[in-house]
Amino acid sequence: MLTRRSLLAAGVASLAAPARAQVVTTLGSEAERVTILSDGGFEMPLSTLARDMPAAEIVAQAGPSDPFRTPVNVTCLRRGSEVILFDCGAGAHFLPGTGQLAASLGAAGIDPEAVTHVLFTHLHPDHFWGALDDFDSPLFPNARWLAAAPEIDFWTGNKVYERLPADRHAFAAGAHRIAKGLGEKLERMAAASEWLPGIAAVETAGHTPGHVSFAFRSAGQEVMVLGDALTHPRISFAHPEWRPASDHDAERAVATRRSLLDRLHQERVLAIGYHLPGAAGRVERDAAAYRFVPA
Template sequence: MLNRRDMLLGGAAAALAGSTAGAVAQIVATATQGERAITVLSDGAFEMPQSMLARDVALDAIAQATKVSGPTTNVLNVTCFRQGDQVIVFDCGSGSNFLPGTGKLAASLEAAGISPDSVTHVLFTHLHPDHFWGALDDFDTPLFPKARWHADRREVAFWTDAKVYEKLPEDRHAFAAGAQRIVKALGETLELHDAGSEWIPGVAAFDTAGHTPGHVSFELKDAGGPVFVLGDALTHNIASFAHPEWRPASDHDADLAVATRRRLLDRAETEKAQVIGYHLEGGIGRVERSGNAYRFATGS
């Protein structure tokens, strides 16, 4: 079983750990779409060095842009969408084997009155540890015992490829080992799909690759306007919007991720979509133009 010690052996993971962020189980935000309800739940948070927000950008420039010096707090937001008799969860947190301050989804579900047994579908944006490792509980059984699990075909193929370790730096090998273990445990309950289609009725996946090879985001269509569940296509309240050209250290294909961010920001602003980012503080907001770039506006 991959444990937290294994995770921290990797240099990148050690850098991510920083000091423990003290997020508590909570409901981050709520919204309604007619008779459908959205609840954004906290899986906790961790701190990471600001240098991870942008490769090849001076720390003083990052601090000036983000208005924060020192480590940056990375919140983990899990989206729950209820329509009819379906309870749909997007990503499922990090579980107990990732980093201090994370793994709080089960407590947040309880606070929101959502029983794990009631969850019918889990849709993954990608298979990084803080999105995927929470699929199994402390007994290595599925956290949502009655759910069907859904992931992008390219994403699963990448992480389960026998040669994946040759494609990754050594400090990401634990990511692949964890993904392979969980894919195997989910077995036939894990359904594979392609981007550009509805994975379940009313929820369509669209391609936002770059952060990982098969990263997808989801669109919830409604007469009041679309809602985008973005995963890690946008990861910071300021940097991802004001500086989409920055290249975060966590992006697998930095150039593709830049192109994806630019396209996504333009689309979200043009369509006046509500957006939910896994690492965006405040959970739900909108993309607004700000000079030659954008900003994340919450509370509207």
Template sequence: MLTRRLLLAAGAASLAAPAAAQVVTRLGPEAEQLTILSDGGFEMPLAMLAREVPTDAIAAETGPADPYRTVLNVTCLRRGAELILFDCGAGAHFLPGSGQLQESLRAAGIEPEAVTHVLFTHLHPDHFWGALDEFDSPLFPNARWLAAAREIDFWTAPKVYEQLPADRHAFAAGAQRIARGLGDKLERLQAGGEWLPGIAAVETAGHTPGHVSFAFEAGGQPVMVLGDALTHPRISFAYPEWRPASDQDADVAVATRRSLLDRLSADRTIAIGYHLPGAAGRVEKHGPAYRFTAS
């Protein structure tokens, strides 16, 4: 479980290794280009990568470093007059080491006014809290902001605190603050259909109740922006049955991972993970499980 103690430990560790703003990678032709931008990163205890798995077993898969450092990748799709972001980072109020998106946008030559759409995989802090600037105004003033109705309903419900452990109440309070700041600009859509022409929201619940991933084509290749449906470059693929502490419904998340891995490997999809080093790669069958190979 993602507790306040673990978050504070992660935050303290992150102070020692701040991440630089950067363009992680670019994929595809200029007319339909994917640019993956860093929002920095933070560190967390190895124990968070899998509930009820001994730390030494986790370390055998990840290496001995504890805490473990995770990256934050924000995907940008430019096609014609559209400039689409998938999630928008943590902003200034999450863990030290995160919140680097504005600097990465500058490094990529992208002005906030040019962003036309922001599509959210889910409303966790490192994906949603970057929506507002330092003046609590929408960071991208000309954008449409799109999120799953089920996800919005969960985090903004008055009784959400009754459905969460006390140590995750800050997630709900932050989500409600950002949702209020966006106001009517935050559009509610249903998973399972196209949110924009050619971009489908695929239901990938488990990590959160309304988590979605986004499937589309770019440069003639199938692409899926995964959000947090797959979060570790080794464990999520080799051990999809392991249960990360950040998954809200662990059983549903396991089923989602297995289904996604089957689909991604069968379709030879370019998979883009918010927390995967290198961000983009392919999923391949590997014995009884899978492996991820970064592009």
């Protein structure tokens, strides 16, 4: 089992108190409802927001709170008989303050047995490790579990440890454990394709090698579940060229942010961010960059 010591070695320290389970927000109609659920949150050092940037510049954009708190938002789409989750939180073995999804589902009146699909943006701990319960069985026993084939190949490949710095080896070990627990239930999907009717995966690699976001229509509007393509409510929008420490391929992540921000702005998409306070909002132009405006 992964220990707190190994997780701290992975470069993410948590000082957060346990978060209260909650429904963050609800959008759309009863026939096609988007519910954003809290899996809690954790704290990270300001320095992780941008590699090689002076601390004063980071503080000027993000504020002086160090460490800063990042929420964990899990999106649920209910349409007809389908109950679709986009990612499934951190589970019990990541960081204190996370692992609240099961309680939040209860608060929203969603039975785990009713969940029909879980679609993964990527396989980082706070998105993937919640797939198994305390007995290492799938938390949603009747669900299909879908992830991009390049993402599965990277995290479960024999050479993953060679392709990661030592402080990320715990992430790979956890991904191996969860993937093994899901077994053949974990379905491999093409990164840029329609995974379910009306729900298309959008390639947004960089944060991880096979990262995807998800685009669909709900209540007459375009919606995109971003995962970790945009992670900070100020810096990701005002400075897409800054390189967070959590990005696997920094340059590709920069290119992804720039093209994604332009699309979200031009197409007036309702964006849902896994780590954005309030989760849902619009992208607006702000001089030469952008800003996030909560819905």
